[in-house]
Amino acid sequence: MLDTNRSTEPTSGATKPAKTGWNLADAQKIYNLPFNDLLYRAQSVHRAQFDPNAIQMSRLLSIKTGGCAEDCGYCSQSAHYPTRLKASKLMEVEQVLAEARKARDGGATRYCMGAAWRSPKERDMEAIVAMVRGVRSLGIETCMTLGMLTPEQSGRLADAGLDYYNHNVDTSERFYSEIITTRSFADRLETLANVREAGIKVCAGGILGMGETADDRISMLVTLANLPVPPESVPINMLIPIPGSKLADAAPVDPIDFVRTIALARILMPASHVRLSAGRTDMSDEMQALCFFAGANSIFVGETLLTADNPGEDHDAALFRRLGLKPMAPTTEPEAAE
Numbered sequence: 001m002l003d004t005n006r007s008t009e010p011t012s013g014a015t016k017p018a019k020t021g022w023n024l025a026d027a028q029k030i031y032n033l034p035f036n037d038l039l040y041r042a043q044s045v046h047r048a049q050f051d052p053n054a055i056q057m058s059r060l061l062s063i064k065t066g067g068c069a070e071d072c073g074y075c076s077q078s079a080h081y082p083t084r085l086k087a088s089k090l091m092e093v094e095q096v097l098a099e100a101r102k103a104r105d106g107g108a109t110r111y112c113m114g115a116a117w118r119s120p121k122e123r124d125m126e127a128i129v130a131m132v133r134g135v136r137s138l139g140i141e142t143c144m145t146l147g148m149l150t151p152e153q154s155g156r157l158a159d160a161g162l163d164y165y166n167h168n169v170d171t172s173e174r175f176y177s178e179i180i181t182t183r184s185f186a187d188r189l190e191t192l193a194n195v196r197e198a199g200i201k202v203c204a205g206g207i208l209g210m211g212e213t214a215d216d217r218i219s220m221l222v223t224l225a226n227l228p229v230p231p232e233s234v235p236i237n238m239l240i241p242i243p244g245s246k247l248a249d250a251a252p253v254d255p256i257d258f259v260r261t262i263a264l265a266r267i268l269m270p271a272s273h274v275r276l277s278a279g280r281t282d283m284s285d286e287m288q289a290l291c292f293f294a295g296a297n298s299i300f301v302g303e304t305l306l307t308a309d310n311p312g313e314d315h316d317a318a319l320f321r322r323l324g325l326k327p328m329a330p331t332t333e334p335e336a337a338e
Contacts, residue, residue: 022225022268027218031264035256039294042263045270046295054328055320056110056273056298058143059103063131064090064115070147070182072170074207074239074247090115093127097134104140107327108301111135112143112166118182119148125156132160143203143233148183148191154198164233165195166203172219175212179247192227202231205275208261209239209253217261225268233298234265234272238279255283259290266295273298285319292323 030038046052065088068075100111113131120128128144135142144157145166157165169188170176176185192202206220224231238258241248265274275298276283276291283291301316320326 022222024215024219024222027222027264027268028215030267031214031218031260035260038260038263039290042266042295043293045267046297049270050297051328053325054297055292055325056275056328057108057301058110058112058275058298059100059106059108060112060114060300061096061099061103062116063096063113064088064117068116068118068147070118070180071246072180072182074170074179074210074242074245090124090127093130093134096131097138100135100138100140104138106301108140109328110141110143110164111138112145112164112300114145114166115147117147119150120146120153125153129156129160132157132162136161136163145203148187149194151194151197154194154200158198158200162200164201164203166233166235167191167195168205168207168235168237169220169223170206171210171212172216173223174219175210175216179210192231196227196229201233202227202229203233203235204231205233205235205237205265205277207237207239207278208258209250209279210247211250214257217257218264221261221265221268230269230272232272233275234269235275235277235298236262236265236296237277238282240279240282252282255287255290259287259294262291262296263294275299285322288319289323292325297328 030041033041043052065086096113103111113135115124115128117124128146132142132144141163142161143164143166144162148167149157149165154165167188169185169192171179173185192204196202204224206217208217224234236258238253239247239250241250262274262276265272274296276288276296277300280288280299299316
């Protein structure tokens, strides 16, 4: 019988857990277990690490929308596709902080800020640093997603107190070039290494429903689990087909396959937060409940997710009441009084 409970020591910051050394064959066997057995193992691993009824509440704000030079086939913000999304400039710092206060007061414990860039320009770094410091002073965790980062940029964000950096690998290395051609899979891993070396926690996951195979999904998770330190946060997105984008007509992912992927992420990365991210508006309450049982313990709250729709807070609150779930307590204290 496979030992699916390997390396279950929780991480703290960038502390390196015991090396798992997962291989694709073992991960495939786990993914293909009878569904009830898979969920039982995933829930068992989850309970060894987390309160099974606590969900981390995060809020995501687009601080610079559209006009991105990358050709990611799933993205509404790519300048390569006629998605009709109007590009905007970087938001003012005080506007971002005002939105962060609203998010905190609404129960969010992590605030994620995303900019549609290939990589940030030097002229934007001062404002980005000010956003990180300001949001962190509110007593909530900070996360940024700005595209590729150099070691120097990573160091500046770390000095500002950035808690997490999001940079998804999106899919397997094999399938990657079918979705993106303007940067490589190795470029993604290089940015993750730069962020980790700077002492920032890593948020990295992928997207399901882009035409990939089950083995592509499994390979993506094996790649993440086998990083020198697995990501502390693993967002699993369900593709939202964007009119005008390369993947506008992609077939929807099978719900059971999606839940299987959540369960495998939990088993391979026991101490990570597994986030149920984009696509929740197209998930039934029952599908989301299965995802939570399979080990998902983080969501984005609010009406929008960058440029896409997201279930409203009233709907999430009602679902939480039905399932007996509660928001996870914050882990970051204010650095200074407001």
